[in-house]
Structures are given as structure tokens and as C-alpha cells.
Amino acid sequence: MLVGLGAAALLLVGLAAPAGAIDMIEYCDEVPTELPQPWSSTYEVPLPTRPGARISYVELVDSYGETYFGYYPTSPFMHPDGGVWVSEQVCEERSNSQVVGKTLITKVEGRLVGLFGYAFDPGMSDNVQVSVSIDGAWRPQYWTANYPWVSTPTFPAEATDKGFLILMGDFPVGEHEICVIAQDIEIPSQNVNLGCTRVVVK
Ligand SMILES: [Ca+2]
Numbered sequence: 001m002l003v004g005l006g007a008a009a010l011l012l013v014g015l016a017a018p019a020g021a022i023d024m025i026e027y028c029d030e031v032p033t034e035l036p037q038p039w040s041s042t043y044e045v046p047l048p049t050r051p052g053a054r055i056s057y058v059e060l061v062d063s064y065g066e067t068y069f070g071y072y073p074t075s076p077f078m079h080p081d082g083g084v085w086v087s088e089q090v091c092e093e094r095s096n097s098q099v100v101g102k103t104l105i106t107k108v109e110g111r112l113v114g115l116f117g118y119a120f121d122p123g124m125s126d127n128v129q130v131s132v133s134i135d136g137a138w139r140p141q142y143w144t145a146n147y148p149w150v151s152t153p154t155f156p157a158e159a160t161d162k163g164f165l166i167l168m169g170d171f172p173v174g175e176h177e178i179c180v181i182a183q184d185i186e187i188p189s190q191n192v193n194l195g196c197t198r199v200v201v202k
Pocket residue numbers: 096097098099121122184185186187
């Protein structure tokens with residue numbers, strides 16, 4: 001149980017990571033922990049909550065008012081006999097998963113253009129936001145990928161309620177390239193291109 005801690009905090013680290021590096025995200029106060037019983041002076045570092053995660057920081061306060069902390073701690077914390085642990089903070093680093101998705105159907109009807117597909121951020125329950133670029137120019141409008149869908153072989157199970165339906169009217173006449181761009185939930189600056197389609201509007 002957490003004692004004396006505020007709301008869960010989310011910190012981003014490694015935003016400027018070089019190409020190919022995995023972005024790590026630090027979550028504090030989300031790791032289930034329990035302070036040791038009063039007669040024990042040993043605080044074991046909790047285990048990470050998921051594969052690939054690691055405990056990045058632990059900070060403890062004992063009843064004498066002393067603070068103990070460690071980055072990437074691997075050994076238990078001890079306080080002097082007679083004291084008890086009164087509060088703790090535990091942070092965990094997790095790697096960011098890229099959005100998974102695909103544009104499945106593109107339809108042109110007169111000057112109406114529709115795109116249907118799915119997008120989800122693995123491990124996240126929130127819905128992904130998608131936007132489009134038209135002929136290379138990004139359009140500042142978002143659609144939420146929360147459209148329900150009966151699972152099919154072309155749809156992963158995680159995506160049954162993560163469909164997107166983009167409808168755009170009054171589309172300019174001519175041939176255009178439309179790309180669907182999905183925004184990562186943890187790191188919104190990490191966009192994933194879900195595919196581009198050429199359409200002819202007559
Ligand atoms: Ca993500």
C-alpha cells in the first residue's frame with residue numbers, strides 16, 4: 001500500500017532518443033507495493049509490473065525522518081533498528097509500444113471520401129487519435145479510433161472497438177494522395193503512418 005503519496009505522476013524521458021532507440025517512459029506511484037511490517041527493517045525492491053520494465057527509482061522515509069533513495073536499486077533498503085518505514089515512492093520505466101493499425105477501405109462517392117481502418121496503442125485502453133495528410137499537407141483535425149467492429153481475420157482482437165471512420169466532404173476534384181496518421185498515446189509526438197491511398201475525385 002502506498003502511504004502519503006499524491007496522484008500518480010507520468011514523466012517522459014528519452015524524447016530525443018536517436019533513431020532506432022526505444023523510448024522509455026517513467027511511471028511513478030503505479031507499482032503495487034507494501035511497506036514492511038513494523039518489526040522488519042528490510043524493504044525489498046518491488047518487482048517490475050511487466051516484461052521489459054524496470055524499477056528506476058525508490059525513495060523511502062523512516063520514522064526518524066531520514067530519507068533513503070536509489071536509482072535502479074538492486075539490493076534491499078535497511079533502516080536503523082527501532083524505526084519503521086513511513087512512506088515510499090517507486091518509479092518504473094516501461095518501453096513505449098508503437099501504435100498498430102491499418103487503413104482497410106477507401107471509398108470515393110462523388111466528392112465524399114471515406115477511409116475505414118483500425119488503430120490501437122498496445123497495452124493502452126484509451127483510444128488512438130488519427131488524422132490525415134492530403135497531398136503531403138497535414139490537416140489539423142482528429143478522429144477517434146473507437147468505432148466498434150465485429151472481429152474478422154483482418155482485424156486483430158485488440159481492435160474490435162478501435163476502428164476509425166474518416167469521412168470528408170467537398171473534397172477537391174482531381175487526383176490526391178491521402179495518408180492516415182495515428183498518434184501515440186504515451187508519446188503524442190510519435191506518429192505512425194497507417195498507409196496512403198491515391199483517390200480520384202470527379
Ligand atoms: Ca504507445
